[in-house]
Amino acid sequence: MRFILSFLFVVTVIPALKAQTPAPATSTTPAGNAQNGKKIFSNYGCYQCHGFEAQGGAGARLAPRPIAFTAFSKYVRQPTGEMPPYTSRVVSDKELADIYAFLQSIPQPPPASSIPLLSK
Amino acid sequence: MADFWGTVNNLRDQLVRSSRALTKKDAKLVSISSNDLYLKSNYQDFQRYTEVDLAIAADVEATLPSLIEASKRLVTADRKRVFEERGKKFAAAHAQALEQARTTATYAWDASPISTARLSAELWEVIKDKDWASVGGGAGRLWNVEKQYQTLLGGGAAGVGSGLPTSVGAALAHRKYGRFCVSIQNDGDFMYAPGAIWTAAHHRIPLLSVMHNNRAYHQEVMHIQRMSNRHQRGITNAGIGTKIEDPNVNYAMIARGMGIYAEGPITDPKDLGPALRRAADAVMRGEMALVDVVTQPR
Numbered sequence: 144m145r146f147i148l149s150f151l152f153v154v155t156v157i158p159a160l161k162a163q164t165p166a167p168a169t170s171t172t173p174a175g176n177a178q179n180g181k182k183i184f185s186n187y188g189c190y191q192c193h194g195f196e197a198q199g200g201a202g203a204r205l206a207p208r209p210i211a212f213t214a215f216s217k218y219v220r221q222p223t224g225e226m227p228p229y230t231s232r233v234v235s236d237k238e239l240a241d242i243y244a245f246l247q248s249i250p251q252p253p254p255a256s257s258i259p260l261l262s263k
Numbered sequence: 264m265a266d267f268w269g270t271v272n273n274l275r276d277q278l279v280r281s282s283r284a285l286t287k288k289d290a291k292l293v294s295i296s297s298n299d300l301y302l303k304s305n306y307q308d309f310q311r312y313t314e315v316d317l318a319i320a321a322d323v324e325a326t327l328p329s330l331i332e333a334s335k336r337l338v339t340a341d342r343k344r345v346f347e348e349r350g351k352k353f354a355a356a357h358a359q360a361l362e363q364a365r366t367t368a369t370y371a372w373d374a375s376p377i378s379t380a381r382l383s384a385e386l387w388e389v390i391k392d393k394d395w396a397s398v399g400g401g402a403g404r405l406w407n408v409e410k411q412y413q414t415l416l417g418g419g420a421a422g423v424g425s426g427l428p429t430s431v432g433a434a435l436a437h438r439k440y441g442r443f444c445v446s447i448q449n450d451g452d453f454m455y456a457p458g459a460i461w462t463a464a465h466h467r468i469p470l471l472s473v474m475h476n477n478r479a480y481h482q483e484v485m486h487i488q489r490m491s492n493r494h495q496r497g498i499t500n501a502g503i504g505t506k507i508e509d510p511n512v513n514y515a516m517i518a519r520g521m522g523i524y525a526e527g528p529i530t531d532p533k534d535l536g537p538a539l540r541r542a543a544d545a546v547m548r549g550e551m552a553l554v555d556v557v558t559q560p561r
Binding site: 230 | 275276355365366367368369370371372374376378384385387388392405484485488489490492493495496498499501526559560561
């Protein structure tokens with residue numbers, strides 16, 4: 144029984160299991176404001192596909208240990224998969240640096256073995 | 264992936280939508296479904312026409328056991344060995360996927376809004392020793408599905424609105440077997456036909472409905488975001504007409520108003536397990552119960 148057919152398509156969900164390459168804090172990583180980054184992550188819709196904690200969802204997990212900044216900004220500007228592009232017209236380089244600082248601020252979670260519901 | 268078309272095709276949500284067949288060119292497609300019987304009378308189901316070589320309008324549950332036996336009789340000793348080898352690979356891949364799912368679940372484990380993995384793990388803890396059946400929202404990756412009646416596909420074509428009434432109907436079908444029915448209920452879907460709750464109360468249909476409440480028609484939020492980005496405008500406006508907030512809906516209050524047990528909104532993951540257990544007790548007494556959980560988007 145269908146009440147509303149909102150869209151006649153099924154969107155492919157990319158599992159959020161991509162291997163994360165840890166990013167060394169190199170000179171190419173600009174300084175950013177993590178607090179503002181957290182706000183932008185929400186306002187610009189990154190949270191929709193990546194989760195409020197960047198843990199992944201419809202899109203990949205982005206943190207902790209985000210990919211290197213150059214790869215990060217390149218992907219946001221010119222994604223190759225299902226992710227929509229954010230050009231510099233809508234998200235400035237400064238804002239990207241803030242988002243990146245937010246991702247870097249997210250701590251490593253405890254291991255599954257230390258969480259009773261996940262360790263059996 | 265719920266319907267036949269979505270199983271054998273892939274579609275990308277872009278400005279110019281392209282779809283791609285996932286099957287080999289010469290693959291023969293056969294469907295066995297009661298969907299073909301829904302084209303008249305009170306309950307109807309329309310969606311993208313499914314191109315199949317052979318459409319069999321039949322009851323799947325009645326058909327599959329004999330179809331499986333018939334297929335088994337065609338299996339030669341050679342093929343049997345191939346299947347056994349393949350089975351071992353699947354078992355290893357499954358064990359690895361489960362381990363990976365557990366690790367994935369640790370991310371945002373203590374977050375508020377509550378992560379969907381946390382919701383799934385807390386719910387599994389409540390149902391795992393019961394004769395359970397999922398009647399909506401599927402089974403989590405952390406769940407152990409062993410019986411054919413334990414899952415139910417959602418409405419086809421990513422349609423919204425059928426989840427709640429379907430879960431009540433399916434729970435009614437399970438009732439005579441004494442199974443513990445559970446549904447993960449999306450908030451957007453709830454908004455279409457909440458009256459189904461009253462039906463469950465009136466007919467004493469036991470069902471644990473746990474809300475995946477991301478306060479949005481979230482599939483639409485993501486779609487609008489994709490389109491805004493591609494047009495390079497309005498990227499902060501994806502929530503207009505798609506988010507369900509200001510005011511937030513108090514789903515537990517609506518459910519209590521329809522005569523069932525309800526708790527929530529639950530925002531602290533520590534409160535979730537106890538709330539689910541209390542609601543499960545109500546279901547064991549033969550009622551529907553609802554727990555409203557405020558969640559991460561997906």
